[in-house]
Every structure is written in structure tokens, then in C-alpha cells.
Amino acid sequence: xxxxxxxxxxxxxxxxVSLQCRRGLVTAICGPNGAGKSTLxxxxxxxxxxxxxxxLLGERPLSRCSTAQRAQxxxxxxxSPEVAWDVSVEVLVSIGRLPWKDAPAKEAQxxxxxxxxxxxxxxxxxRPVSRLSGGERARALMARVLAxxxxxxxxxxxxxxxxxxxxxxxxxxFRQQTKAGRGVVLVLHDLATAMNxxxxxxxxxxxxxxxxxPPEIALARDVIHRVWNCPARWLGDPGERALSLGQPSPFTxxxx
Amino acid sequence: MNPRLVLLLLAGLLVAVPxxxxxxxxxxxxxxxxxxxxxxxxxxxxxxxxxLALAVGAGLGAAGAAMQGFLRNxxxxxxxxxxxxxxxxxxxxxxxxxxxxxxWLLPVFALAGACGAMTLLALIAGRSGGVALFTLAGxxxxxxxxxxxxxxISLSPSPFAMTEIVTWTMGSLAxxxxxxxxxxxxxxxxxxxxxxxxxxxxxxxTLGEAAARxxxxxxxxxxALMIAGIGLTVGSGVxxxxxxxxxxxxxxHLVRPFTDHRPSSLIVPSALAGALLLLISDCLCRILPLxxxxxxxxxxxxxxxxxxxxxxxxxxxxxxA
Numbered sequence: 001x002x003x004x005x006x007x008x009x010x011x012x013x014x015x016x017v018s019l020q021c022r023r024g025l026v027t028a029i030c031g032p033n034g035a036g037k038s039t040l041x042x043x044x045x046x047x048x049x050x051x052x053x054x055x056l057l058g059e060r061p062l063s064r065c066s067t068a069q070r071a072q073x074x075x076x077x078x079x080s081p082e083v084a085w086d087v088s089v090e091v092l093v094s095i096g097r098l099p100w101k102d103a104p105a106k107e108a109q110x111x112x113x114x115x116x117x118x119x120x121x122x123x124x125x126x127r128p129v130s131r132l133s134g135g136e137r138a139r140a141l142m143a144r145v146l147a148x149x150x151x152x153x154x155x156x157x158x159x160x161x162x163x164x165x166x167x168x169x170x171x172x173x174f175r176q177q178t179k180a181g182r183g184v185v186l187v188l189h190d191l192a193t194a195m196n197x198x199x200x201x202x203x204x205x206x207x208x209x210x211x212x213x214p215p216e217i218a219l220a221r222d223v224i225h226r227v228w229n230c231p232a233r234w235l236g237d238p239g240e241r242a243l244s245l246g247q248p249s250p251f252t253x254x255x256x
Numbered sequence: 257m258n259p260r261l262v263l264l265l266l267a268g269l270l271v272a273v274p275x276x277x278x279x280x281x282x283x284x285x286x287x288x289x290x291x292x293x294x295x296x297x298x299x300x301x302x303x304x305x306x307x308l309a310l311a312v313g314a315g316l317g318a319a320g321a322a323m324q325g326f327l328r329n330x331x332x333x334x335x336x337x338x339x340x341x342x343x344x345x346x347x348x349x350x351x352x353x354x355x356x357x358x359x360w361l362l363p364v365f366a367l368a369g370a371c372g373a374m375t376l377l378a379l380i381a382g383r384s385g386g387v388a389l390f391t392l393a394g395x396x397x398x399x400x401x402x403x404x405x406x407x408x409i410s411l412s413p414s415p416f417a418m419t420e421i422v423t424w425t426m427g428s429l430a431x432x433x434x435x436x437x438x439x440x441x442x443x444x445x446x447x448x449x450x451x452x453x454x455x456x457x458x459x460x461x462t463l464g465e466a467a468a469r470x471x472x473x474x475x476x477x478x479x480a481l482m483i484a485g486i487g488l489t490v491g492s493g494v495x496x497x498x499x500x501x502x503x504x505x506x507x508x509h510l511v512r513p514f515t516d517h518r519p520s521s522l523i524v525p526s527a528l529a530g531a532l533l534l535l536i537s538d539c540l541c542r543i544l545p546l547x548x549x550x551x552x553x554x555x556x557x558x559x560x561x562x563x564x565x566x567x568x569x570x571x572x573x574x575x576x577a
Binding site for chain 2: 042045046047067068070071072074075076077078081082083084085086087088091092095096098099101128141144148
């Protein structure tokens with residue numbers, strides 16, 4: 001089932017955004033601070049009701065799906081997720097089974113085990129969250145999303161606060177999820193990650209779509225210059241790109 | 257839920273209840289010939305008092321556990337956050353207006369006060385408020401209820417009503433009868449049932465409001481369950497026993513290390529531990545040789561709870577350092 005938005009309007013934050021995501025692909029949403037990226041992802045996750053337009057899960061508007069159906073289909077990882085109580089990794093992951101509360105216990109345990117294995121957390125299964133490193137914690141939170149066995153995984157800045165190696169490892173795991181037939185939508189600040197790992201990119205600024213398509217096109221240097229007001233050029237080969245930045249103009253930076 | 261912990265607490269209650277029936281100003285020796293009026297003391301005084309201690313303690317314990325889960329705040333307590341004072345305000349108004357003379361109207365007023373305070377707290381702080389916001393909102397609700405209660409006392413229609421109100425707000429289980437038991441028991445049981453129904457949603461709230469909503473938690477439904485559950489447990493407890501603070505704060509902290517830390521795993525053990533704590537505390541208040549009468553249960557638990565609260569604050573300070 002595809003996930004898309006059509007002419008989405010959220011007063012003061014999104015202004016007619018349309019996007020079509022397909023399962024099996026990683027879609028990145030990029031844009032400067034305050035562009036409306038997180039708002040768009042919240043709408044796609046069904047957490048924010050748009051003033052106009054629709055979020056479509058397959059052919060069906062998300063607003064017409066039941067809360068349980070939406071929760072079963074769309075897994076959402078918020079930006080800087082909190083964990084209020086010092087639960088173990090396994091208990092944390094098991095919270096992801098809430099949308100399937102009537103499913104048999106065996107099926108629930110299988111899903112939890114599968115999510116823990118997918119995030120390589122077997123050795124940490126019984127460890128309290130307070131004793132995990134940043135990278136381990138990010139994997140545990142991701143495993144919680146996977147335990148729902150959703151068709152779609154939506155994550156807001158999943159690599160924030162992760163070092164290079166942990167970010168790369170988590171990205172590999174997102175990619176594995178697309179191979180398992182899931183759709184992945186990520187809000188990303190780091191343009192190099194979007195360029196090297198996304199299959200399609202949506203660039204928004206001030207709530208409007210500025211560019212959309214394969215990363216080489218949506219994140220072309222003229223788009224970066226126009227949207228981020230920063231001269232930049234890509235170095236290296238496709239898949240291993242690095243961004244070389246020039247000096248942003250102080251006048252244009254303020255006008256963002 | 258940890259079944260071993262539940263069994264242990266049940267075993268504790270099985271031992272504590274019969275012992276509590278024997279203890280008091282008149283000690284009853286089960287192995288000697290029956291004391292004068294022993295059956296009346298047991299059936300009309302000690303047994304209803306013990307059952308009431310179990311019901312009120314269970315309600316306060318469960319309400320504390322659920323409230324900490326709902327507010328994601330380890331310092332949340334129905335007393336400190338204004339729910340018990342709200343219930344007390346409702347009850348005081350029933351004394352003030354004279355409706356307390358009717359046996360069912362005082363609990364109705366107390367329940368309305370507890371639900372009103374919980375609604376106010378939820379509205380002011382919202383569900384995404386941090387620890388500081390909730391604590392300040394709770395303090396505000398508590399201060400408001402306290403101020404209105406003082407106003408009601410100062411405008412009390414008669415010195416008799418004033419004495420009745422002041423004595424009642426100190427919290428006690430002395431001289432309660434089966435009538436109070438039949439008020440508190442069903443309401444508390446219903447309240448704990450409602451809080452247990454909210455358990456899974458409270459678990460999801462561990463991950464914050466956005467993640468919980470993405471997992472299918474409906475905030476208004478959860479809020480309604482919490483208002484009803486905490487209103488029933490705290491309101492009925494305050495209606496029959498006055499304000500008994502700190503049980504809802506202490507009990508979840510004592511029990512949590514023996515559970516998997518999920519809010520849902522904490523509700524039943526907290527109810528059992530709350531029942532045990534109140535039963536033992538009431539027993540000690542009863543047998544403590546104090547000139548001028550019995551130590552009030554509410555005062556005793558406040559004296560016990562304050563150092564516990566201080567210990568929690570110091571622990572939090574150490575963790576933040």
C-alpha cells in the first residue's frame with residue numbers, strides 16, 4: 001500500500017505539499033530549519049490533521065482509517081524520543097505491540113524477537129534503557145517501531161545525536177527494512193546522507209515543495225543554493241558523495 | 257506484572273489482617289478465653305476499620321502508580337498534585353452546606369472534587385508538559401483547593417461544623433463503620449478497574465505523547481479514564497477517611513524496583529502494597545501510647561512521607577548532577 005499526501009495545507013506551516021512514496025524505497029524529506037519537514041511527517045503519521053488536503057494510505061484517506069488501522073500500518077519514531085521509565089530493551093520493544101493488542105501471545109513474541117534481531121540487540125535484551133549508549137538506544141527505539149510490523153516506517157531526524165559509525169549502521173538497517181518490503185520516510189538534516197542513501201528526496205522551504213525526485217536531481221547544487229542560500233558542490237562518486245560548502249551570504253541567511 | 261511480588265504482597269496481607277484485628281487499646285488474645293465484648297470489638301470496630309484501611313490504601317496506591325505513569329513524573333501523588341485536596345474541598349463543601357448529613361452526598365461531593373481537580377490538572381499542564389510544569393500545575397491546584405477549603409472553614413456556619421471539618425481533614429480511620437466500607441469498597445474497586453483498563457495506554461505514554469498517539473493511544477479517552485479512575489479511588493478514600501497523603505507517592509517507588517517498570521505492571525502491586533501500608537500504619541496509630549487520644553493516620557503518614565519525599569528529591573539531584 002502506497003503512502004502519499006495530496007495538496008496538504010497546514011496553516012502557517014505547509015502550503016500545498018504533494019508527495020507520493022512507494023514501499024521498498026527510502027524517501028528523504030529535506031529543508032532548512034522551520035521549513036515544515038516535521039509537520040509534514042506528523043501529518044503522514046496521522047498525528048496532525050491538515051487544514052486542507054489528504055494523506056492517502058493506498059487509495060484511502062488516512063482520516064477515514066480507524067486509529068488502530070493507522071497504528072498498525074504506520075510506525076513513527078519522533079525526534080529525540082523520550083523513555084520516561086527505566087524499562088529493559090525487551091519491554092521497550094514490546095510496547096510497539098500495542099496496535100495488535102488482540103493478537104495471540106506467540107505472534108507478539110515472534111514480532112518482538114524479530115525486531116530485536118533486526119536491530120542486533122539480542123545481547124542487550126534485558127539491559128535497562130538507562131545503561132545503553134546513544135547508538136544502542138537509537139536501535140532499541142527503532143526496534144520498538146519494527147515490533148508493530150508496520151508497512152511504513154516514518155522517522156524524524158533518526159540520526160541526530162549519533163556519531164558517524166552509529167548513523168551509518170542505523171541507515172543500513174533502514175535499508176534492510178525496504179528490502180523486506182517496507183516503505184521508509186526520513187526527515188533528514190544531513191544532505192549527504194540523503195544524497196547517498198535515499199531513493200527519492202523531497203525538498204521543502206517555507207512549507208512549499210522546492211524540488212522532488214532522485215537525490216542527484218532534487219539535491220543538485222542549484223537547488224541547495226536556492227533553498228539553503230549556500231553555495232555548495234558535491235564531491236566524489238554517486239553513493240559516496242560529500243558536500244563541500246561555500247560561504248553563505250549573511251543577507252540571504254537572514255531572509256530565510 | 258510480577259506474579260511473585262503479587263503473591264508476596266497477598267501473603268503479607270493474609271498475615272497482617274488477622275494481626276491487625278487483635279491489636280488496639282484492648283488487645284485480644286486468640287488463645288485465651290474471649291475478652292469482654294470481643295466479638296463486638298472485632299465485628300463492629302476492628303474488621304470494618306481493617307477493610308476500610310485496605311480499600312483506601314489500595315485506592316491511593318493504585319492512583320499514585322497510574323498518576324505517575326500518566327504524568328511521566330516520579331514525584332506525582334494524588335495528595336501533592338491537588339487531587340486529594342480537591343476531593344477534600346468537595347467534602348468540606350458538603351459539611352458546610354449541611355449535605356454531609358445525608359450518607360451518600362458527602363462521597364458524591366468528594367468524587368466531584370477529585371474529578372474536578374484531576375480535570376483542572378490535565379487541562380493546565382496538558383499531556384506533553386514536563387516534570388516542572390506538572391509539579392507547578394499540581395501545586396497550583398493544591399493551593400487553590402487549600403485556599404477554598406480555608407475560606408469554607410472561616411465562613412463555617414457553626415463552631416461545631418468547623419471542628420468537624422478540621423478534625424476530618426486530618427485523615428483517620430477511627431470510629432468508622434460498615435456504612436463507610438460499603439461506600440468506599442465498590443467505588444475503589446471500580447476505580448482500580450478503570451485504571452487497569454488504562455494500563456496499556458500508560459505503557460505507550462512511556463515513549464512520550466507523540467509516540468503513544470502513533471501507537472493508537474487516544475489522548476481524550478485516556479484522559480477520561482484517568483479522571484474517572486483517580487476520581488473514584490481518591491474521591492472515595494477522602495470521603496470516608498479524610499486526607500491521607502504520601503501513600504500514592506511512596507508505594508509505587510517501593511514497588512517499582514521489583515517490576516519491569518511499565519506503568520501497567522505497577523498498578524496492582526501498588527494497590528496491594530498501599531493496602532498493606534495503610535493497614536500497618538493504622539494499626540501502629542491505634543496502639544501508639546499517646547496522651548490525649550489516637551495519632552491521626554493522615555498526620556502519621558505525612559510525618560513518614562516528608563522524609564521519603566526529601567530522599568527522592570536528593571536522589572533526583574544526584575542523578576541530575
